[in-house]
Amino acid sequence: MHRLDPSQVAYLTALRHELHSHPEISAEESATAQRMINELTALGADRIWSNLGGYGVAAEFKGLAPGPTVLFRCELDGLPIRELSALPYKSRIEGRGHLCGHDGHMACMLGVAMCLVPRPASGRIILLFQPAEETGAGAKAVIEDERWPYIRPDYAFAYHNVPGRPLGEIGLRPGPGNCASRGMQILFEGKSSHAAAPEDGVSPTSAMAGLMTSLPQLSHGTVGEDDFALSTVTHANLGKPTFGIAPADGELRVTLRTMRNERMESLIADALAHIERIKGSLKLEVHWHDVFRSVINDPDATAIARDVAQALGFVVHEMDLPMRWSEDFGRIGDDGAKATMLYIGSGELQPQLHNPDYDFPDALLPIVVHQFCGIVDRLLGPTKP
Incomplete structure (x- = not known):
C-alpha cells in the first residue's frame, strides 16, 4: 500500500486549513467544489463529473484491469454557525464554519487520490465530494442525477470523525449505524x-x-x-x-x-x-x-473495513449502539451498494460536532487516508507502477 510521505501530509494539512477558512453551507458550495476539481485534475483523475446533484463532484480513477467499482464519499458543506476560536485559519465568513469536520474529510479524500498514483490492479475508484449533507438533501440529489448510473458503485465507504473517542480509533457497527x-x-x-x-x-x-x-x-x-x-x-x-x-x-x-x-x-x-x-x-x-434515512451498514463491507484496520494495527471499536445523529450516506446503501460508515475517533477531549470551537484534528489525516487506501488494496489489488 502506498503511504503518504511527510510533504504530502503537510500539503493536505495546509489545504485543510484553507478550506476551514472558507466554509460554504449546503447548496452554496460552488467555490469549494471548484477547488476540489482543480486538485483532482492535478492528481490525474481519469474523469471528473461536476455539478452533480447541485455542486457535487465525482472523480474516477481506473485500475489496470476490469473489476468492481469502489466509492469513497466525503462532504463539501459547512454549517451556518459562528466559529469561536483563535485559530490562525479560523473562518473568514461571519456566521459560517466548518464545525463538523467536512474540511478534514475532503482533505482525506484528496489524500486517497494521492495514493492512487500508481493505479490499483483492477476495478475503479470513485471519489465523491457530496453537496448538502447537513440538510439531508445531497445524497438524494446525487443519486437522482442522470449521470449517477455511470458512477453507481458496488462498494461504498464513508466516515465521520467522532469527538470523545480516542484519536484514530476505528468504530464499526454492522446493521443500523446512524438514526x-x-x-x-x-x-x-x-x-x-x-x-x-x-x-x-x-x-x-x-x-x-x-x-x-x-x-x-x-x-x-x-x-x-x-x-x-x-x-x-x-x-x-x-x-x-x-x-x-x-x-x-x-x-x-x-x-x-x-x-x-x-x-x-x-x-x-x-x-x-x-x-x-x-x-x-x-x-x-x-x-x-x-x-x-437511517444508515444500515452492510456486514460484508464492514468486515472488509475491520480486516484492513486490524492489518494496519489500528484500534477497532465494535460499537454496541448506533449514533443518534443522522447521516445521508444511507441513501447510497439503499441504492444497492454494499456500503458502510466508519466512525473514527477524533480525540477524547475534542469539542463536539457543531460546537463553535470545534476543529478537525490534523493528526487524523494520514490515519484515514491509510485506512481507505488499505480498502482499495483489499478490494482491487495493490497499486502497481
Missing part, C-alpha cells in the same frame, strides 16, 4: 382578535401548547432498540410580540428520530394523528425538512 431523522414544520393559521376579546378570534395557542406536550410523549425506548423513537420540540413561534393582539398564526418545529426507517413511518403517522386530533378549527400545514 433516521426528519424535521416536521407545523404552520398554524387562525384569526386574530383584540386581546380584550380573545373569544372573537381563533388562536393557535392551545393547540401549540398541547402539541408541545404531547408530541414529545411519542418518544419510546432507547437507541439500539428496533422500536426506538425520539420526538424533540426544537422551535416555537406564536403571534407578534405585542400585548394588544390575541394571535392568529403560529409555527412549531419538531425533529422526529428513529433507528430504523420502518419505525419512522409509524412515528410520522402517530405525529400526524396527534395534530389532527388537536387542531380544532385552525387551518394548518405540515412541511418536511432535513429528511435523513
Whole structure:
C-alpha cells in the first residue's frame, strides 16, 4: 500500500486549513467544489463529473484491469454557525464554519487520490465530494442525477470523525449505524382578535401548547432498540410580540428520530394523528425538512473495513449502539451498494460536532487516508507502477 510521505501530509494539512477558512453551507458550495476539481485534475483523475446533484463532484480513477467499482464519499458543506476560536485559519465568513469536520474529510479524500498514483490492479475508484449533507438533501440529489448510473458503485465507504473517542480509533457497527431523522414544520393559521376579546378570534395557542406536550410523549425506548423513537420540540413561534393582539398564526418545529426507517413511518403517522386530533378549527400545514434515512451498514463491507484496520494495527471499536445523529450516506446503501460508515475517533477531549470551537484534528489525516487506501488494496489489488 502506498503511504503518504511527510510533504504530502503537510500539503493536505495546509489545504485543510484553507478550506476551514472558507466554509460554504449546503447548496452554496460552488467555490469549494471548484477547488476540489482543480486538485483532482492535478492528481490525474481519469474523469471528473461536476455539478452533480447541485455542486457535487465525482472523480474516477481506473485500475489496470476490469473489476468492481469502489466509492469513497466525503462532504463539501459547512454549517451556518459562528466559529469561536483563535485559530490562525479560523473562518473568514461571519456566521459560517466548518464545525463538523467536512474540511478534514475532503482533505482525506484528496489524500486517497494521492495514493492512487500508481493505479490499483483492477476495478475503479470513485471519489465523491457530496453537496448538502447537513440538510439531508445531497445524497438524494446525487443519486437522482442522470449521470449517477455511470458512477453507481458496488462498494461504498464513508466516515465521520467522532469527538470523545480516542484519536484514530476505528468504530464499526454492522446493521443500523446512524438514526433516521426528519424535521416536521407545523404552520398554524387562525384569526386574530383584540386581546380584550380573545373569544372573537381563533388562536393557535392551545393547540401549540398541547402539541408541545404531547408530541414529545411519542418518544419510546432507547437507541439500539428496533422500536426506538425520539420526538424533540426544537422551535416555537406564536403571534407578534405585542400585548394588544390575541394571535392568529403560529409555527412549531419538531425533529422526529428513529433507528430504523420502518419505525419512522409509524412515528410520522402517530405525529400526524396527534395534530389532527388537536387542531380544532385552525387551518394548518405540515412541511418536511432535513429528511435523513437511517444508515444500515452492510456486514460484508464492514468486515472488509475491520480486516484492513486490524492489518494496519489500528484500534477497532465494535460499537454496541448506533449514533443518534443522522447521516445521508444511507441513501447510497439503499441504492444497492454494499456500503458502510466508519466512525473514527477524533480525540477524547475534542469539542463536539457543531460546537463553535470545534476543529478537525490534523493528526487524523494520514490515519484515514491509510485506512481507505488499505480498502482499495483489499478490494482491487495493490497499486502497481
